[in-house]
Amino acid sequence: MTEPGPGIGGYARRIRLRSAAAVAAALVLLALILADLVTGPSGMSLEALNRAFRAGPQGADRAAAAILWQIRMPQTLMAILVGASLGLAGLMMQTILANPLASPFTLGFSAAAGFGAALSILLGGLTALPQWLETPLAAFSMTLLATGLVYLVARFKGAQAEILVLAGIAVLFFFQALQSLVQFMASPEVLQQIVFWLFGSLLKSSWTSVQVTGAILLLCLPFVLRDAWNLTALRLGDANAASLGMDVDAMRRRVFLLVAALVAGAVSFTGTIGFVGLIAPHVARAAVGEDHRFALPMAAITGALILVAASVAGKLLSPGAVIPVGIITAIAGIPMLLAVLFALKPAGGR
Amino acid sequence: MLTATIREVRKGRVTVLQPLRLTAAPGQVLGVIGPNGAGKSTLLRQLAGIDGAGAARWSGEALAARQIGFMPQAFQVSARLSVLECVLLGRREGLGWRVAAQDLAASAAALAALGLERLAQRPLESLSGGQQQMVLLAQRLVRRPRLLVLDEPTSALDLHHQLTVLGHLRAHARRRDAIVVMALHDLTMAARFCDRLALLQAGHLLACGPPCTLLTSEAIREGWQVEPEVLLARDGGQVIVPHRIEAPQ
Structure with a gap:
């Protein structure tokens, strides 16, 4: 039954390899951030970028300052924040539902956000708020409403994976139906606006969206990381986790609320961006295994990496009219998912 | 008593x-x-x-929960964790962001007590059902419980x-x-x-x-x-x- 293999020394080596993988991914992300900042319809060299960055938002070169500080920087930061939020939310969702096909949108959050945004665009000016603020607020509120519905079911029926998924599917279809109803009622012009919102685009980014999404991510992070060992223990199954003294239902409800907050913060300003939350966790697990102390940061870095890369690709493929990142991730997501599936070892573990 | x-x-x-x-x-x-x-x-x-x-x-x-080590009936687990990492989870309540040397040593000792030390770095999902059962038992033993409750531990x-x-x-x-x-x-x-x-x-x-x-x-x-x-x-x-x-x- 016993076979050759190292002991504690092997563990230390494994930790060093995982740290190296996370640092390498962070360096690739840094390179992509620079590429995203120098890419755009008006172009900008690295040197010009450096000058505009050092001069600040009030720099003497007004055009360069406006391009960097008002357009590209918010978009790049939003790509990082949304990607990281979706990566984290995706990994947590796949872990608590014990399902590799789960994503942050499995429980109907995106459908709810989409309905909120569509309703706000259709009814435009219903509140005193400007449209650029009213639409994300409506999307955010509807996501929280969907969260509340699923949470209520989990509270009264227990938070087992299958109950969460069934409640989530009910919420998903409910909000999808409402979204279709709003689209059916909309005029062609309004319908075009709704469809554009649903694409998922970084063009809607602003410093306000960066601050709100960033604040939500920063607020959630300590709670996410505090549950790293619990999430790892949950990978051995509910029965095993419970027998180690864990309150599995309470932990699942807690993580579910964190996922909801992260997703609401991510999609309210940019619209639905698919596949990032599905693929990033797979890449993270393949790179660093399922010790969530490493898998969580890696999923966040990978999510950010995918979205920043999609942003660069969107600008390079169509320099005149930037292709929304939601379309890029949807198209690129399928081959990426297949690549991850083929790269997976039948019985891995790093 | x-x-x-x-x-x-x-x-x-x-x-x-x-x-x-x-x-x-x-x-x-x-x-x-x-x-x-x-x-x-x-x-x-x-x-x-x-x-x-x-x-x-x-x-x-x-x-208290941490004084009890319970092992349900045999079940297969499939997680990308090594055997040592799986045993380490038995000390979940006391683990910090950095794993203390005594936690690692206790986990390695629990494996050695059952003759499993050479499996320490093997992926958990690559083990047979019997090997997994013994690893999960080591996970309970590393908790040093006062009461060990085991459902068919040798099945x-x-x-x-x-x-x-x-x-x-x-x-x-x-x-x-x-x-x-x-x-x-x-x-x-x-x-x-x-x-x-x-x-x-x-x-x-x-x-x-x-x-x-x-x-x-x-x-x-x-x-x-x-x-x-x-x-x-x-x-x-x-x-x-x-x-x-x-x-x-």
Whole structure:
């Protein structure tokens, strides 16, 4: 039954390899951030970028300052924040539902956000708020409403994976139906606006969206990381986790609320961006295994990496009219998912 | 002294366990035996507090979750973790962002105690069912529980490893003044390794006592509907040899 293999020394080596993988991914992300900042319809060299960055938002070169500080920087930061939020939310969702096909949108959050945004665009000016603020607020509120519905079911029926998924599917279809109803009622012009919102685009980014999404991510992070060992223990199954003294239902409800907050913060300003939350966790697990102390940061870095890369690709493929990142991730997501599936070892573990 | 007062347990309209009271002294191994559906797993879950408040009291005081090591019936796990990382999770409550050297050493020692040290860096999902069962047992042992509650801990093991694991559990109870309560189907192993046995049938505790008084031909015939021969081995232990049951023509 016993076979050759190292002991504690092997563990230390494994930790060093995982740290190296996370640092390498962070360096690739840094390179992509620079590429995203120098890419755009008006172009900008690295040197010009450096000058505009050092001069600040009030720099003497007004055009360069406006391009960097008002357009590209918010978009790049939003790509990082949304990607990281979706990566984290995706990994947590796949872990608590014990399902590799789960994503942050499995429980109907995106459908709810989409309905909120569509309703706000259709009814435009219903509140005193400007449209650029009213639409994300409506999307955010509807996501929280969907969260509340699923949470209520989990509270009264227990938070087992299958109950969460069934409640989530009910919420998903409910909000999808409402979204279709709003689209059916909309005029062609309004319908075009709704469809554009649903694409998922970084063009809607602003410093306000960066601050709100960033604040939500920063607020959630300590709670996410505090549950790293619990999430790892949950990978051995509910029965095993419970027998180690864990309150599995309470932990699942807690993580579910964190996922909801992260997703609401991510999609309210940019619209639905698919596949990032599905693929990033797979890449993270393949790179660093399922010790969530490493898998969580890696999923966040990978999510950010995918979205920043999609942003660069969107600008390079169509320099005149930037292709929304939601379309890029949807198209690129399928081959990426297949690549991850083929790269997976039948019985891995790093 | 461990005392456990267990209330009636119902699943829907069916009573699966009648009220009962169990006692065990530190250092003892208590075997829970009985045919399928007798209520053994339910009793163990109640004892460990898995389905609600724990029924076990140690010198009159309730045991905290971290003082209990419960292992459910054998199940396959598939996680991208190494064997050592899996055992380390047994110390989950005390783990920080950086794993302390004593936690790693305790995990490695728990593996070594079961002869599994050379599997430490193997991926958990690449192990056989029997190997996984032993790793999950090491995960409980690393918690150093006062009460170890195990549901058929040797169900997936070959004869050599059954003897290794049961011998280790007996030594663990003696050395640490802990109590081991385990459900077993193999009556010969139960007789050989348990200090006392609790015989369950249809949710009732029929008897509790030393193996030699409980494992009589009559009790086995009555409880399991088999015709047994109860022999004595050279070391005085009981050996239960069941007769074949002929399939109907």
